[in-house]
Amino acid sequence: MAVNLPLPIAANLKPVAGIELGYAEAGVRKANRKDLLVMKLAPTATVAGVFTTNRFCAAPVQVCKAHLEAARMSGAPIRALVINTGNANAGTGEAGLANANATCLALSELLGCDAAQILPFSTGVILEPLPVDRIKAGMPQAIANLKTDNWYNAAESIMTTDTQPKAASRSVTINGKTITLTGISKGAGMIKPNMATMLGYLAMDAKVAQPVLDHLVKEAADKSFNCITIDGDTSTNDSFMLIATGAAGLEVNEIDTPEYKALAEAVIGLSQELAQMIVRDGEGATKFMTITVEEGANVEECRKIAYSIGHSPLVKTAFYASDPNLGRILAAIGYAGIDDLDVSKLNLYLDDVWVAKNGGRNPDYQETDGQRVMKQSEITIRVKLARGTAAATVWTCDLSHDYVSINADYRS
Amino acid sequence: MAVNLPLPIAANLKPVAGIELGYAEAGVRKANRKDLLVMKLAPTATVAGVFTTNRFCAAPVQVCKAHLEAARMSGAPIRALVINTGNANAGTGEAGLANANATCLALSELLGCDAAQILPFSTGVILEPLPVDRIKAGMPQAIANLKTDNWYNAAESIMTTDTQPKAASRSVTINGKTITLTGISKGAGMIKPNMATMLGYLAMDAKVAQPVLDHLVKEAADKSFNCITIDGDTSTNDSFMLIATGAAGLEVNEIDTPEYKALAEAVIGLSQELAQMIVRDGEGATKFMTITVEEGANVEECRKIAYSIGHSPLVKTAFYASDPNLGRILAAIGYAGIDDLDVSKLNLYLDDVWVAKNGGRNPDYQETDGQRVMKQSEITIRVKLARGTAAATVWTCDLSHDYVSINADYRS
Known part of the structure; x- marks a missing residue:
């Protein structure tokens, strides 16, 4: 029973122009549950992330970092994120890296981009091989239901031991332009490394230059997800991703500007809300x-x-x-x-x-x-x-x- | 229910020449329980200790450190240790220091020495004033039953939430001389800072020069009490004291000698035994x-x-x-x-x-x-x-x- 945490209301989760979400029941570990999520991004999007500092950093985290770096070098933008539950693909060595890469390749072929333009995420049991065939088999279903107003389903798709989905939205008007921000989170950073990595995804429709987004994701994580603790453990797969789709009119190209500060305030506020939801749903929490x-x-x-x-x-x-x-x-x-x-x-x-x-x-x-x-x-x-x-x-x-x-x- | 921890057998706890132990039911917090222990030392004894690093270091710990330092300066040896349960005298400010000093003064008057020759220890509730009058009132009873073969009672007298007394003995023959070592311990370093500081006392009848004993107590703590954890918390009152009464023939005046090594091996072995007893009796422990x-x-x-x-x-x-x-x-x-x-x-x-x-x-x-x-x-x-x-x-x-x-x- 979570502490003062009402269920999100699907209708209150605002679509963010430039990002579509689709889910599937891929049967990664159990049948009849949403366990695969695809987030498809507009080509104008920028993406930045912060990841676990655990030395047993999972294979998908390693691939994410490499693909983010490659996108910076090549200028070919990240086009999609793919998240599975049921298996963390951690402690899996070379085979784990190959499976994370195979996941990216399969999705890239379906979406018509390079494998390096996909970011993979996994959460679930450690030390077991990722059932990559089941994940691949679920992708067409996820792609078939890609929609901008799928945030509630998306929040459900990344749940593991969470007792309820976690999602929130807000909007902020900057220079006369309304920016929409919506995010989802799951699991508790370390409540349960086997089945509950902490994951957070926050998307907004502003256009944010890559170096600015890199700065902002660190600032936001530092003031939100890095301020929560359930039991002090740190997972192998923890990740927090910030996505700026570029679909709205506002451009933020520098920090230390009024636009940056207004946007950062909204991002930090929403990040804190998503992070606190994880604590409120902490295992066995009553306070x-x-x-x-x-x-x-x-x-x-x-x-x-x-x-x-x-x-x-x-x-x-x-x-x-x-x-x-x-x-x-x-x-x-x-x-x-x-x-x-x-x-x-x-x-x-x-x-x-x-x-x-x-x-x-x-x-x-x-x-x-x-x-x-x-x-x-x-x-x-x-x-x-x-x-x-x-x-x-x-x-x-x-x-x-x-x-x-x-x-x-x-x-x- | 402790894990594989048989009750000590009183008859197996060997007296150590040069140290007498007496206890009382002083009613510090509860009636009808042994809650006051006096350990009286021969004038030939040397004493060394290691203490908690917690910044909320309790008043008796501060007084212990000062009295050990004073003994080094003056050459007037430590003549007794006094330990109460039921109240930690921690988080008690200036009044707490005055109460710890008053305890030492009262015992010194009964034993005919200076207050600075007494080391005080307390374990129990934090943030409450030490009932020093009850402790003083219990002292004559403790002194009246001072005996060398009182180790089992001594182990019982320092218990708080421990489910059983913890004590052990061993002997070692060095250069043809038999050295007896007996020790007691209690509580778990941080199982429960309010009622269960970790305390350990190990006495032996060898004669050990002060600098050598100072070295040995650190080495022994480092390989025993500093290697245990129940829940990671560190108490305000944790202490481990090593006492060499000087009553037996063996003298150890230098480290890096065969005598030191043989003695250290016995001290470390017994310290490990006493430390492990604390873990075996850890709160709720089953493994x-x-x-x-x-x-x-x-x-x-x-x-x-x-x-x-x-x-x-x-x-x-x-x-x-x-x-x-x-x-x-x-x-x-x-x-x-x-x-x-x-x-x-x-x-x-x-x-x-x-x-x-x-x-x-x-x-x-x-x-x-x-x-x-x-x-x-x-x-x-x-x-x-x-x-x-x-x-x-x-x-x-x-x-x-x-x-x-x-x-x-x-x-x-």
């Missing part, structure tokens, strides 16, 4: 926690402390139990690895409740106040370091019995 | 896992990878479920932060089963073989990096429903 660390000497140390709190199984189980066992948060701050942290200046708040003052219990803190906040389904933990002006935010969920059940039982 | 990373370029990277596997909730839940979901181990290796790791050379074994070969699934690997090993209560995960000759080992346990129950329910 959504925002961890904000302020007054740091730099962003890096704020983020380290926020992640240290967000990864602590002790903190996460206390939140599950609605138990204001707040010494656990202080302990997690203390072992975050900030060697010169002066804890005697530190303040800690739970929503509006001032819990720890100058490193110790706030004399005015009442356990009943902590208890009141802990019972909520949305909680903000705020830490003030009194070291500077930097800040960072991380979103996470609690650790429940269901997390253990889901992860212990899923393959059995 | 004991040894993670060995070999053929690394250096020990640091081997340890990073071993900890990355040992901290992964996904790996730990898979072991709980006896599910050979081994892609999770590869993913944890991949995100350990070794930037130049060539996964195509990596091999992975579960006990005698060769699971991953050159970074991919071993063609000869059968799931039934993995399943057979996963069903055991003791499992070795072995990773070979093919990068060098360094190695490191980490001991950990699985992550079960009971871990969540214990940590979610304990304060409620």
Whole structure:
């Protein structure tokens, strides 16, 4: 049961001119489920991505990077993305690379372009060969139902252990031109590397120069998908792709312009929404926690402390139990690895409740106040370091019995 | 229910000449439980320790460090250790320091020495004032039952959420002289910072020069207590103390001598035994896992990878479920932060089963073989990096429903 996450409404997911989506039931691992998605792009589109830093980076991720680089060199644009669930094509060596390339080749022949103009993505079981024949066999079905208003189906097609599809839209008017942005996401970055890589795709109809899009995708990932954690694990296949179809009138060719800033704000906002949906649907999640660390000497140390709190199984189980066992948060701050942290200046708040003052219990803190906040389904933990002006935010969920059940039982 | 951890037998815990142990039921937090321990040392004793690196380092840890330093300066030896459970005296600011000092002063008056010759330790709830009057009131009872053969009671006196006392003895003959070593440990380094700091005390009757003991305590901790993890959290109060009473004939005044090596081997062996007991009694543990990373370029990277596997909730839940979901181990290796790791050379074994070969699934690997090993209560995960000759080992346990129950329910 996801935390405060209503189902998306298909009619509210706005088509983005220049991108069509088609899905198939290819039977990659199980029959009768949408498990193959093709996103076909206008030739005017630019594409940029950020990928997992896991050294066991999956074959499709390696091929994606190579094809993005090739597109930059040749000027031949990326024409389609193809995503399968049910198999991650990770830990599969040379054969895995060959299968990812075969997937691209098959789709390129159907779409009339080069294999290097296709980006492949896979999510599912690690260490097993990709059933590339079934994926190829499903492609004609996916191509046959390519439509611009297929976003809800697209969101369903990339689900693995997600309990519901994740998608959102927004629009922004810049220089009198309305830009539409729609995105989908799935799985939790590391809730489950075998069946739930984190994937995010955000398309917009602005025309964005490649170097600008490269900059924007990093900025957006850094402020959204890189700020979430379920259990601290990092998948072999995590990817976030930003697509600018170029179908609308607005052109953004430089950063540090008003157009860039307005567009970036919309992209970052939508990316945060898609990223937070993943946390809200985190395995076994019953609470959504925002961890904000302020007054740091730099962003890096704020983020380290926020992640240290967000990864602590002790903190996460206390939140599950609605138990204001707040010494656990202080302990997690203390072992975050900030060697010169002066804890005697530190303040800690739970929503509006001032819990720890100058490193110790706030004399005015009442356990009943902590208890009141802990019972909520949305909680903000705020830490003030009194070291500077930097800040960072991380979103996470609690650790429940269901997390253990889901992860212990899923393959059995 | 601890994993393959028989109760210690009191008669097998050998007295160490030069150290007497006395306990009391001081009612620090709960009535009718042993919660205060005094260890009285011969004036010939040397003492060395390693402490938590948590920045929220508890008041008693700060006082311990200061008193150890003072003893070095003044030559006035440490005469006693005093340990209370029920309250960690952490996150307590100046008042906490005053309470730790008051504890030392009270015991020093009873024993006829300076307050600076006492080392205080506390474990229990964070953020609450230490009930120092109850501790003082319990001291005469503890002193009245000081005995050299009180190790089993001592082990019970420092328990918090431990399901059983942890203690062991061994002896070693060096240069014809028999040295006796006995130790106790408790709690799991970070199973539960509120009620279960990791504490370890190891006493031996050899005479060891202070610089040699300082060296030895670090070496022993590095190969034992620093190699265990339950959930990756680090407490505010973790401490490991090595005591050499000087009552036996053997003197060790230098490292790199045969005497040092023989003594170190015994100390390290016993430290490992005491550390592993903590993991075997880890909260909710059903399996004991040894993670060995070999053929690394250096020990640091081997340890990073071993900890990355040992901290992964996904790996730990898979072991709980006896599910050979081994892609999770590869993913944890991949995100350990070794930037130049060539996964195509990596091999992975579960006990005698060769699971991953050159970074991919071993063609000869059968799931039934993995399943057979996963069903055991003791499992070795072995990773070979093919990068060098360094190695490191980490001991950990699985992550079960009971871990969540214990940590979610304990304060409620």
